[in-house]
Amino acid sequence: MNTSFFGELLNSITEQGRALLDVRIGRKDDLPLLDLCEALLSGRGEASGVAIAEQVLDNYRTLSVEQKQGFFFALLENFGANLDAVRDAAKSLESEPDEPSNIRRLHAVTEPRRQELIRRLNLAPGGTRALVDMRADLLDLLSVHPDLRDVDRDFEHLFSSWFNRGFLVMKHIDWSTPASILEKIIRYEAVHEIDGWDDLRRRIGLEDRRLYAFFHPALVDDPLIFVEVALTRDIPAAIAPILAEERAEITASEATTAVFYSISNCQRGLRGISFGNFLIKQVVEELRRELPGLRTYVTLSPVPGFTKWFKTELALDDSVIDRLLSQDAVETIRDGSWRGDDEAEKQLQPLLTSLCAHYLTREKDRKGRTLDPVARFHIGNGARLERVNWLGDQSPNGMAQSYGLMVNYLYDLRYIEKNHETHAASGAVAASSSVTKQARVVPDRKQVQSAS
Amino acid sequence: MNTSFFGELLNSITEQGRALLDVRIGRKDDLPLLDLCEALLSGRGEASGVAIAEQVLDNYRTLSVEQKQGFFFALLENFGANLDAVRDAAKSLESEPDEPSNIRRLHAVTEPRRQELIRRLNLAPGGTRALVDMRADLLDLLSVHPDLRDVDRDFEHLFSSWFNRGFLVMKHIDWSTPASILEKIIRYEAVHEIDGWDDLRRRIGLEDRRLYAFFHPALVDDPLIFVEVALTRDIPAAIAPILAEERAEITASEATTAVFYSISNCQRGLRGISFGNFLIKQVVEELRRELPGLRTYVTLSPVPGFTKWFKTELALDDSVIDRLLSQDAVETIRDGSWRGDDEAEKQLQPLLTSLCAHYLTREKDRKGRTLDPVARFHIGNGARLERVNWLGDQSPNGMAQSYGLMVNYLYDLRYIEKNHETHAASGAVAASSSVTKQARVVPDRKQVQSAS
Amino acid sequence: MNTSFFGELLNSITEQGRALLDVRIGRKDDLPLLDLCEALLSGRGEASGVAIAEQVLDNYRTLSVEQKQGFFFALLENFGANLDAVRDAAKSLESEPDEPSNIRRLHAVTEPRRQELIRRLNLAPGGTRALVDMRADLLDLLSVHPDLRDVDRDFEHLFSSWFNRGFLVMKHIDWSTPASILEKIIRYEAVHEIDGWDDLRRRIGLEDRRLYAFFHPALVDDPLIFVEVALTRDIPAAIAPILAEERAEITASEATTAVFYSISNCQRGLRGISFGNFLIKQVVEELRRELPGLRTYVTLSPVPGFTKWFKTELALDDSVIDRLLSQDAVETIRDGSWRGDDEAEKQLQPLLTSLCAHYLTREKDRKGRTLDPVARFHIGNGARLERVNWLGDQSPNGMAQSYGLMVNYLYDLRYIEKNHETHAASGAVAASSSVTKQARVVPDRKQVQSAS
């Protein structure tokens, strides 16, 4: 940690900042915010914890952005572990390293006091909601103030426990769901925007369309994550027909394939707490029970990092792209002139498809995981990359992020665990034979490098 | 910890015990129980956590008591903190004691691995229920195997967080409540037994009787704690009229007093997680809103430790009792002959009442807290000891535990916090002036001692 | 109608009775009861119908039995059709018999005014409940005052329309049903008494026991009729094993047979409105959908009229019994000495069984319908008499009403309509071949008569 910077900031809190945080919201016995926090952690909190927690949260809500920043730095500095106690406990352990109670004590005293503070704030009615919102504020500050990551870790740790999958409830969202929830679905959809209530109705009110969400009892009526499902007769190659205003509806029993075409996280304050994996698997269970005719569970997914990778790769001296694409082809891609040019499209289709298969199956991040974030999620869950679809998403966004390519990840319950383990162990990406073949068209980077 | 004993036990686990725990419940890919636990904690658990957690819990349920004991000792020994990692982290801290990340790391590595294990077991459907039951098993073993207290601490720590008051839902239980919940109320009532459905109906189906319970969303249909309330016109002095089969019902709006006459914890596996304090206060809030005519919130409570204290005290050389009671009186109390003897009762009433007032306000445990457990709960919550009632509970149990005395604790929201703080600071017990006067009749122990 | 009796009674109403009914229940603008009824029918009722209807019903509830009788006679006399209007309309019809509007007018004016009165009373909150209770009062009076049957017809006519099967809702009653409904089930069970909550739980809380009820939205929480079902592996021959406290429970999916072993009507005020037929058929539908393994739908029913018929028959000169039973056998039946006498039981079994088969299939009432009321219900619904069970009900009641015999009626959806029609047309009773054979042992009455 950059202590000098922090020291400075701390000063600003101790000197001016205290005043900043001296917010009282008008109750007779109001204390300044940080004193209230101390009171909540003290014995006094035991008798009137609910009331004090409520006061802290009400108080927090009235803060300006600047004051909130001050509050979080106070959490960082004033509500960490008690250093003296840590030292004492460390010494005891040193002298008696095998005594279990020494480890236990060390664990206890190294816990930042703000963890207990957050637990006690949760006593207030609506406390969980307020704490999730508080963390959303904190996340906004993290990029500018990375020091606060330590505070965020405590929120994340507690939220992981509180939002454990065992406490989540899956609900089927349909046209008989209260409007107050539905308007949130409209607002939260992050992948393929929902264009108003008529569009929503097409996604939840028809027999071959489903939407499932996870809820937590403490965040009533506010979904954590939801997934949209189309029931079809085939694995789809493009998103437009799925979202079309006019299309032939099928009955649920005619469907053989469940397509997960959109997954949206709803609560910014729960970033890093993972639900999607569990949701997809529970939806698969639910659909299997309800519709025995379903054979195939598959996604229709974007490739958000393809264009970016393509451009970065192109800039390399020993780019794998140069081996595949002529300078002309690269130029038409650069200036977008290939779009609408039948000849060019025909020529580019196998090449871009292969490059995408290569990108998804072979390109890794520094930790050896698949580079593309959506691929990382599904491959990490144990899915298999099944197919790369040419011009699957011709929307401006689709063209911009992946030259219009979309892919299908297949969830085959028999292989999920094996795929997950293989990827975790070696970074290897499970892929269908056709995708593997397409990727092989692209020379391996090592070959490229050794050749160059 | 008695390591030699533990070492021995450990052997029994490593050598024979492994076999004991090698329980597979018939799924194709079943592993022995402890291997399943390791799998759940490993990377593999990320892909199929729900399924493995389910397997562990199903598996656990099939264990014999002996096997369960083996399982808990395995949790103690094999799923504690990684000692090497602890040593490393302790060293880092030693060299750089001011580096926050060192404390953080030390906190992380000192966390027993079983905490994460418990969190992941909670992924299974019904996992919370199963874990609460598992802890009930563990508590049964604690008296014989106090070593297991370390395992219990981890359950307790997580349950404190999961059963935070912010996640509890209060419900009014009445005659329209499902029978499946009501039968649990009958079974769980611990203070004044409910004698079948007709008795239950008298306690929840009439206008001047209420029952409120806390529920947790993960333990559907199973209350955590409940409190029974009588709406009356006066502070009651005895329990029999409250529970009477025949009595004059009043309308809710005629009531001026809400009497908490029974509080029962329902889940043995949640021992030590405190709900009663919050429940009473939320019921007070609820009743205030609904019935503005209510002025007084009061308990009608047993004094479970009075007889026991009386007998212990009596055995002392410098007993405070000797100063008050003649040898004859003591004798009639000992042999029970005072009961039904009008003269004796009349004579004993002021003396026993004063002794009880003394017992509740002045006798402390080693930590300086009120000796009587029920008094400790209510005084600790900030209530005031309002009145001692002669022959308030003439049931055999009432006579046995407190010579029939009952007391009222008064919840006055204006003084709750102050009372709580005073008690926390000095052990002083808030009491009405009449109770204080009654207690003063008994010579202070110091006076007794200095005199003797 | 005995007009002189009626005239007299009418006098008692007009002269003293008015006073009797002059009940005002303390609202400022209270009118006597009958004036309120007139007000409700008048224009005034349009503006404040709800309030007046409420007043009439409140008022009615305060009446003594004597006053209620007066009220019903007032309904009979004062709230019938307007005779002058009837005469006029009849004349118009006479002059123009083909004019449809004349028939329509005649229909309108012949409707008793009390029908509209009852409809308007239903405006009050809780009106339907009050009217059903009112009719229960009326039914009590009918045996003594058969004149009131005309008033009852109007209740019956309206209730038939209001409690049309289209307005009924079937609900599965189980252990999660509110206690307030369950206590009614206990109270209403009319065939095999439910002995408290534990017995109830055995009938609704186990996997192989079901209870279904019809509800009407205006009688919230109060069932109209319910049927109890046992899921078994065979057609049962006796009731005791079905109701046994200790027995081997089977899973629902193991069952092949659904046994309707008890049907109870709950609302005395709805006598004559038929629900049982619809309920049984809807339960069959429901069970078929849920449990495809069920093959057989059958009742286990009492034969409530057998003993009575036996004794009546015996008293005849040309009794069919004389041909079958020796004087000795008759004697042991008369004095009950056959019970417990193995030899006698063995001898009587085929004879009594045959007589019962004869009684159920051949003995008819004056309208040519099956004599036994339970048989009439099931055979009328299209069921088939499947089996006569020796000593199926050895309870005192069972022995008294049918010498312990019970029977099974089989509901085979393929034949229901045909069976119903045949019975409606000719009175013929559908029966299995074995029952038919058993009945044939008994000489036909005609044979008996021609022989005698």
Added chain:
Amino acid sequence: MNTSFFGELLNSITEQGRALLDVRIGRKDDLPLLDLCEALLSGRGEASGVAIAEQVLDNYRTLSVEQKQGFFFALLENFGANLDAVRDAAKSLESEPDEPSNIRRLHAVTEPRRQELIRRLNLAPGGTRALVDMRADLLDLLSVHPDLRDVDRDFEHLFSSWFNRGFLVMKHIDWSTPASILEKIIRYEAVHEIDGWDDLRRRIGLEDRRLYAFFHPALVDDPLIFVEVALTRDIPAAIAPILAEERAEITASEATTAVFYSISNCQRGLRGISFGNFLIKQVVEELRRELPGLRTYVTLSPVPGFTKWFKTELALDDSVIDRLLSQDAVETIRDGSWRGDDEAEKQLQPLLTSLCAHYLTREKDRKGRTLDPVARFHIGNGARLERVNWLGDQSPNGMAQSYGLMVNYLYDLRYIEKNHETHAASGAVAASSSVTKQARVVPDRKQVQSAS
């Protein structure tokens, strides 16, 4: 009835029409539609009524408009009263006119058989919904085929009984109501169109806006009628501020006035069954209980017949308008040039207001009731005409139907009954003194006539 026309039509049914109606929808044992109806009325219907009723309704749904017309004429002709039975019963009555059973019998046989047919059709699941839709079809045909009014009378009679206020349930519709109901609210609003979901939200999702609806249990999720309420601080004079997108919301407790600004009937098939009166009064009750601060219950209503009356009146020789308005003024009204002309508006305001007050309080229809339909509804319910509002509705529709005038009807529970009775007796319209004064400016028609 035009019998020759009818005779002809009947032929077309008997000869060709039979074929028309010979619709079978593919079940094995399907009968032609009318035969199914006869089967339903026959004994056969008792055993399998539910199934046959379902078949009839399914069958009906497949009919063309032409076939439906044929079906209704068949109901008219073939399912009326049995004429022979009517004649017999009429003769019996003639010979014994005082015998009650004769009247009863006459009532029974004069009931058209289609009434029982409709009752039995209601046995089918969803029967009530189907019958309400069937009547909507019938109402469409009535203007062209007034003969069918006789059939409609039977639907109306039964619906009046089935949709009795006692069977209706009022619900508060808000933003947590299922979208499937809300979209119906949007569709059904008939007075001030709801412009999509955002507009709906402004009408139901804010603290000072309410919407209440009546539901019938057999028409699940489909409202019968609803009323929209604004909570305000004053009696409003115009609709635009009520519906404005941007406006200052007040808290419910600040409101003193509840404004009913829109009432919409939802089910065309229930025309003539009156709910509005009951709904308004129940909403008043509900709001009084919830918000004791409310003092005034008032409508903001259109005057749909004013312009029409004005033009008709103007065409009369002795028009009351001529006495008030100059020829020029009349001309500017005719050509619309007064709008936007401040001088003209200022001049016309008192005159048009007075004419409107006159129109509403004095102009009657042939039955002596208030001419304006909205006035007739509210005055008939016992409300008082409180105020005429100049330019209260400046929408094109508002200008067209009433020159922009709107009015307030006041519901004062103390006077409702009296107002209703007075109007029922004499046609007199309850009005505030200011409205009465405004009306008096217009010379009475009699004065006009006597003067002319």
